[in-house]
């Protein structure tokens with residue numbers, strides 16, 4: 001092994017374990033040999049490894065292509081965090097299986113028809129001054145032209161809007177720099193109305209365009225009424241980008257079929273792919289959306305098609321708001337530089353990237369210097385006069401991302417399977433990195449914002465081929481993480497993504513995201529308002545109105561209230577479910593067997609499920625999240641009876657029962673257990689109060705959660721006492737049992753609060769003491785010694801004052817316990833615990849650290 005290997009090892013093991021670097025070194029060499037890893041592999045692993053509890057620096061939102069969803073993962077660990085249901089039902093979140101989410105999905109109906117499939121391509125993060133603000137995520141559906149809005153406070157889809165005039169839409173979503181509008185460009189030109197038009201009328205009746213969706217940033221909703229579409233020639237508008245900085249107010253959209261070719265293999269015509277790439281150039285569309293938004297306010301400037309405002313081409317042209325610039329044929333990405341001055345267009349059939357300059361374009365527009373007009377009368381700007389220059393990159397350039405370094409740009413090369421780093425100002429290629437295989441989009445860290453963060457590029461590859469275990473002919477996608485912090489790029493790791501074909505992904509600094517922990521009690525998460533079915537403890541009820549049955553239910557560890565519901569066959573049943581929990585991560589799920597319903601109930605949420613009880617029978621309903629030790633008991637029965645049938649109660653079986661004396665004994669035992677458990681709780685409460693827990697928000701939140709449970713006890717106690725009075729000991733026992741359940745839940749959170757508080761108020765550990773605590777834990781000392789308690793070995797609090805010359809005594813005893821078994825004190829201990837202190841083979845350094853740890857324990861003895 002080479003010299004600097006030790007350096008890597010100590011880098012990897014972290015400071016608290018530097019002492020054990022020698023043994024870590026050996027261990028590392030062993031692992032590397034066994035797994036066939038090189039040193040550089042180990043460095044790459046270290047760059048992406050997150051120890052447990054450590055979070056990522058960036059969060060990526062990736063489209064999921066044909067899965068119609070969004071995938072969320074962290075960088076650099078490439079760990080998947082969530083799938084968000086968007087255009088497709090997602091069962092875990094109840095998306096499409098509860099009533100609230102169905103309403104969102106059904107906003108995406110087109111011409112009154114349900115569509116439950118989508119093809120997500122381009123996610124976009126909301127912006128302020130061109131920088132990501134972490135509030136909203138928009139994403140398009142290419143197949144059924146729609147845009148969805150996801151709230152980044154809870155990562156739920158809140159809105160879907162269908163495009164009233166397009167028949168497909170690819171070039172979206174793109175936020176303008178202050179999130180006033182979301183750009184969505186058409187893809188396959190088609191008639192704007194919903195009628196039949198023969199393909200021979202393509203040039204006359206088929207149209208392309210760009211829809212500008214008005215966005216209310218504070219509410220996070222698209223305002224359909226204030227949105228409009230700019231009519232464009234049927235050139236098949238493709239990817240787009242919004243201007244920013246100097247080009248703010250303008251939009252840029254390229255196109256792939258200025259030939260206006262319409263194919264016809266079946267009638268002997270050459271296929272689309274030949275006819276649509278005949279011309280040397282297609283058109284980059286440049287439009288002044290800010291001006292057009294003003295024009296759209298006047299009804300004389302718009303045509304209303306399908307209840308939607310469309311600005312005809314001639315109006316846009318007359319108002320100097322729409323222009324064309326030739327660009328190399330069949331381009332793909334168009335990406336505006338962070339300052340808005342450079343516009344890079346990649347031609348997938350061209351080896352070049354073309355860099356246009358906004359100031360040059362603007363000058364031509366202002367001076368009305370046109371090279372001509374297209375057949376629809378749209379002015380064309382001269383390509384050469386608009387260009388800053390072209391760079392030869394390689395085969396199949398597609399998409400671009402920026403870094404914070406001036407002029408630095410990263411471009412994907414589809415055919416060459418490479419990422420190329422170059423400079424769009426000097427037009428020089430700097431570096432290339434091979435990827436596996438056929439990269440589509442690439443994702444920089446905030447790499448398309450006004451403030452790119454650099455550090456990493458993710459290559460979103462179209463093919464995985466041989467990279468992963470064969471799981472059949474349909475392979476996962478491969479996202480490859482590339483380190484771009486050095487002079488040259490370095491590919492760090494592969495991540496298989498088994499959920500559709502992601503196209504674009506966007507990354508944001510994790511610290512910009514502020515997800516909720518819980519909802520205000522009774523929230524309809526899809527509208528963020530209080531739900532009509534909000535139900536608090538004690539308000540649970542079943543209401544009947546004719547054949548409509550409404551159940552107002554609550555869920556809380558570990559019961560559903562009510563637990564029995566009887567309805568008639570044919571009844572329409574709505575169940576409103578409120579999760580009364582406030583504790584972090586205490587979600588419950590809810591389903592009624594056989595009725596195809598599911599709700600995910602996060603703390604504070606109210607959701608509803610609705611079904612017709614059209615079959616007779618007995619149907620268990622239950623909580624679908626393993627939420628507590630009594631999760632399996634969190635259930636109930638829906639009983640559906642046929643009103644036209646007579647049911648005879650079956651013969652009552654004679655069951656043996658307990659004697660009154662036995663009942664009394666069990667009751668007394670239960671009450672005694674509760675009294676003992678309560679004493680533990682009170683001691684924790686005293687500790688928390690003595691140590692001013694309310695000064696620490698994290699701890700105070702946990703204490704609130706604990707009291708949510710504890711405060712339910714008096715009500716149960718009342719019921720238990722009433723049962724005793726009435727002589728129903730069995731019922732009294734059941735209520736006392738419920739009290740115990742509540743106490744256990746209280747203690748569970750209470751002890752977590754205590755541990756958290758101890759960590760916050762204890763004196764700071766020296767690094768030696770911290771290493772000692774780690775060694776104590778890893779050396780198995782905790783198996784016999786519990787700090788603050790006598791367990792199967794003595795309590796070690798105060799051990800350093802129990803012996804003369806104690807540090808040496810403890811050190812000798814840890815390192816060579818056998819030698820001291822004869823010592824009268826040790827002998828006494830051995831007899832008492834019936835156990836001998838084993839030799840755990842701690843080295844001198846570890847032993848010294850443990851002694852430092854024990855000193856820290858003594859300093860904080862009052863806390864244990």
Ligand code: CUK
Nearest residue numbers: 121398440441503504
């Ligand atoms: S597109 Cu798929 S690789 Cu829809 Cu942005 Cu380029």
Ligand code: CUA
Nearest residue numbers: 623625627631
């Ligand atoms: Cu609630 Cu399981």
